[in-house]
Amino acid sequence: MHKKKILMCLAVSCVFLWMTGVAQDKSIPPTSHPDVGSWQDLFDSDLSNAIYPEGIWTSKDGILTASEDQAIWSQKSYDNFIIDLEFKTASGTNSGVIVYVSDIKNWIPNSVEIQIADDYDEKWAKAPKTWHCGAAFGHLAPKKSMVKKPGEWNRFTITCIDHKIYVMLNGEQVTELDMNLWTSAKTNPDGSEIPAWLSKPLAELPTHGHIGFQGKHAGAPIYFRNLKIQELK
Numbered sequence: 001m002h003k004k005k006i007l008m009c010l011a012v013s014c015v016f017l018w019m020t021g022v023a024q025d026k027s028i029p030p031t032s033h034p035d036v037g038s039w040q041d042l043f044d045s046d047l048s049n050a051i052y053p054e055g056i057w058t059s060k061d062g063i064l065t066a067s068e069d070q071a072i073w074s075q076k077s078y079d080n081f082i083i084d085l086e087f088k089t090a091s092g093t094n095s096g097v098i099v100y101v102s103d104i105k106n107w108i109p110n111s112v113e114i115q116i117a118d119d120y121d122e123k124w125a126k127a128p129k130t131w132h133c134g135a136a137f138g139h140l141a142p143k144k145s146m147v148k149k150p151g152e153w154n155r156f157t158i159t160c161i162d163h164k165i166y167v168m169l170n171g172e173q174v175t176e177l178d179m180n181l182w183t184s185a186k187t188n189p190d191g192s193e194i195p196a197w198l199s200k201p202l203a204e205l206p207t208h209g210h211i212g213f214q215g216k217h218a219g220a221p222i223y224f225r226n227l228k229i230q231e232l233k
Contacts, residue, residue, distance in 0.1 A: 066215030
């Protein structure tokens with residue numbers, strides 16, 4: 001009888017641990033990079049569901065890159081979602097993942113850019129921290145630099161839920177942005193200056209729109225792969 005009770009307790013414990021693990025895997029935002037095996041590709045392999053300038057963006061062997069500083073956009077607009085992807089920088093790379101884009105022709109003030117940068121490059125290392133990799137560009141610095149050195153693949157999991165954006169980079173939640181707190185287009189809540197070209201307060205931006213990727217900015221390439229998305233209800 002005693003052995004049966006022990007076995008039953010062990011079984012209950014195992015089930016509890018399994019259920020806890022499942023709950024963690026389904027938490028929003030994710031507590032770790034998710035299993036994206038069943039998620040949809042953001043772009044078709046031939047880029048037929050993307051908006052981009054011809055001859056600039058190419059997708060070969062699953063790797064997306066650009067030859068000039070022009071962005072590529074999803075045809076579809078998204079509300080609440082999680083996007084998971086990998087990116088690789090080169091020396092001096094400065095790029096970004098752009099969400100909530102309401103105007104792709106004038107995207108800079110009409111979106112939120114999650115910054116990609118080679119934080120090892122002296123130019124970007126000395127730039128404001130809101131320009132470092134994983135930042136909500138110009139608005140909120142990452143808690144720490146987690147980007148790998150140029151030539152290594154990094155992983156982003158970006159969760160967008162209404163006015164809140166969460167950024168996980170290489171296993172660490174580095175940025176948690178509440179757009180409602182950004183009621184000024186000139187200064188951040190901590191008093192730091194916002195770049196003049198970001199001319200609309202985040203609190204006033206729509207929380208839906210296209211998803212985009214910045215091209216070969218500042219003369220250095222950027223590479224993307226495994227772009228997956230899961231829409232949230």
